[in-house]
Amino acid sequence: MGSDVSDDYLVRRAQEGYVDAYAELVDRHGGLAYRVALRLLGNHHDAEDVAQEALVTAWQQLPGFRGHSSFPTWLYQIVTRRALNRITRTRVTESLDLLGDVSAAGGEPGQHTERDLTVDAVTAAVTALPPPQRVAIVLHHFEGLSNGEVARITGSSIPAVRSHLFRGRRTLSKTLAEWR
Amino acid sequence: MSDPGEPIHDVSLLLSGANQHLACGTDVDELLGQAADGYASQFTSHQRDCLYCQAALREFGRIWQPVRSLAAEQVAVPAALKSAVASQIRKLVADVWYTLQLDDGGAIRIAARVVARLAREAAQDVAGVRVAFGRSTHSQMAGLAERATLRHRHPHAAVGVLGRTAVVDLAIAVRYGDPVDAVARQVQQRAVAELRRKVGLQDVTVNVTVDDVIT
Structure with a gap:
């Protein structure tokens, strides 16, 4: 039923204390929070923790949200910041499977192995990037955001985002070329 | 070349x-x-x-x-994420309870958020309602909270009250073309009836705010 209304409407209702309106926003954008956390951190456990923290933080900070950006953009900011905090606290990742249950469903065993190796290789290469390059690569190449959007989310400038993308793409390409 | x-x-x-x-x-x-x-x-x-x-x-x-x-690739979102977030938010929100019975046999209490949800569901069943959200408030407490938080409104301000009297706010968006006042009145009547029937709350006030019209 809530799908009829805009994020702005839901944000306003949630700010007035309609918790169900926020639940609707979590329904719509919880996947974004988890996906970004997973790609930045490289493991499901940390990603779930960070997504949860980000969504609760967003609720707590909702009264201060003035709508200068869209709700998803604001959520990207929160989840990215949370993930970066986690990266600086723990450098070691346990699992490298970005796709989890999805990759485990169907297909031939041989294909699985090859596919899992590829997933692991890409994930390892992404999570080995320095945090600023990793954020730029994930938001631009995985989330499909423009350089301007990435700059807004990271509180950076477009030239800085371009620079991080250039360096991140070079490093990632070298790693993947060697892997192949 | x-x-x-x-x-x-x-x-x-x-x-x-x-x-x-x-x-x-x-x-x-x-x-x-x-x-x-x-x-x-x-x-x-x-x-x-x-x-x-x-x-x-x-x-x-x-x-x-x-x-x-x-x-x-699609990333599978953990099924527990939404419920874990909801559970944490419940802890943050000042939970308020309606007491239906308090005697030697023990107490029966119902969380205000449950009452608000039932009212919301009742509203959603009314023809012409496209979206409905419910919250539980008490006029006096809500008034105090509203004045205290006028400049920095916070979701936590929406609280209910102990006792047998429920005050529920419903925000609804109605379908374009439907008579707004008639839909709102129907929502009010239905929510009151459902809370009396399902929860046993006799003294119920349902405030309906129509804040959008959707084509």
Whole structure:
């Protein structure tokens, strides 16, 4: 039923204390929070923790949200910041499977192995990037955001985002070329 | 057409090299960005005639294919995420309870959020209602909270009250073309009836706010 209304409407209702309106926003954008956390951190456990923290933080900070950006953009900011905090606290990742249950469903065993190796290789290469390059690569190449959007989310400038993308793409390409 | 020269044998060398341009003068990073964005086969007018650029784009496109495939994959969101968030938010929100019975046999209490949810569901069943959200408030407490938080309204301000009297706020959006006042009145009557029937709350006030019309 809530799908009829805009994020702005839901944000306003949630700010007035309609918790169900926020639940609707979590329904719509919880996947974004988890996906970004997973790609930045490289493991499901940390990603779930960070997504949860980000969504609760967003609720707590909702009264201060003035709508200068869209709700998803604001959520990207929160989840990215949370993930970066986690990266600086723990450098070691346990699992490298970005796709989890999805990759485990169907297909031939041989294909699985090859596919899992590829997933692991890409994930390892992404999570080995320095945090600023990793954020730029994930938001631009995985989330499909423009350089301007990435700059807004990271509180950076477009030239800085371009620079991080250039360096991140070079490093990632070298790693993947060697892997192949 | 540019002279193709030596083919690209070692991409790592090309990417590590101090010279960041191909022999044709094209910036390697620009080509890498083009391939990474998925446009390796969409040549510019220069690239259509340049075998250096074509070879580099082909190679960069191959290298980036696994990244692009992974980026296109659906990520399964843990089923527990939404409920875990809801549970944490419940702890943050000042939970208020309606006491239906308090005697020697014990107490029966119902969370205000449950009452608000039942009212919301009742509202959603009314024809013409497109969206409904419910919260539980008590006029006096809500008034105090509203004044206290006038400049910095916070969701936590929406609270209910102990006792047998329920005050529920419903925010609804109605379908364009339907009589707004009639829909709102129906919502009010239905929510009151449902709370009396399902919860046993006799003294119920339901405030309905129509805040949007949806085509």
